[in-house]
Amino acid sequence: MANGTKQITTSDIRKKKEAGIPITMMTAYDFPSAKLVEEAGVDMILVGDSLGMVVLGYDSTIPVTMEDMVHHTKAVTRAAKRAFVVADLPFLSYHGTVEEGVKNAGRLMQEGLAKAVKMEGGQELAPLVTRCVQAGIPVVGHIGLTPQSVHQLGGYKVQGRDLEQAQRLLEDALALQAAGIFAIVLECVPEEVTGMIAKKLDIPVIGIGAGVTCDGQVLVFHDVVGYASSITPKFVKRYADIGETIREAVAGYAQDVEKRSFPAPEHVFRASEETIKQLYGEGVATK
Ligand SMILES: Nc1nc(=O)c2c([nH]1)NC[C@@H]1CN(c3ccc(C(=O)N[C@@H](CCC(=O)O)C(=O)O)cc3)CN21
Ligand SMILES: CC(C)C(=O)C(=O)O
């Protein structure tokens, strides 16, 4: 880039797996959080459809629309100069025709300026993945717990616990890899199953609730910093409690306003002496 910031590419991400260096990924849904995540040195930013639950207040990711995803992706990519931004395709935006899926993936790239898209599902997505890759759209897969299928899965539950399910996850991952995905997210899977899949795949496996035996980790920003996150899955580690910090700051402000100790003289603009005289008459002091 002109300013010398080196953007992370899909090949940098692939090389990390080859070198055994863990890949860091975190969600961000807006300009300031994306800026902070980038400044912290995270490799990849995910504009996850979890934004529906985390910042829009829905009960699941199902109500999230393409418009929502484009809107938030635009904000994030304005902040991310170096990090590789991946945007989620939302519920039902890639389950019609392949053309419709490619068109929606294209919108996240062309309007949102994402570098790649992510989609939930297994081998049934292979034709769509192939068409996206042919069109120049890098694709990230997402298997295991796929929140857009929460009502089919019967809740946010660990997936791939039995042998049959674990083998199915591997088959799906291999089929998606063959179709051209450059990385895959594995969500809520036993660590032993993750390790087996990460070993058999050439592409990076990024885990969430999938243990340490994969090539990288992703978590939701709000969960990590303790920012009004309502759900606390077992796999989350909270590194700060900014919710408490924010609550204290806002309460301090409200108290100061009620006591009239805010604004103080240093926060106040003054009219000129001339204007004050005209407003209040000679010898009238300001309050
Ligand atoms: N704030 C937030 N963080 C997330 O990680 C997240 C979202 N929202 N929204 C979309 C999905 C939903 N996710 C979830 C939500 C709940 C559990 C959960 O409670 N899991 C149980 C596992 C129960 C079992 O044993 O099967 C747990 O105890 O962690 C897991 C993933 C992950 N994603
Ligand atoms: C939890 C991650 C993997 C995700 O898909 C999201 O944030 O939407």
Ligand SMILES: [Mg+2]
């Ligand atoms: Mg998602």
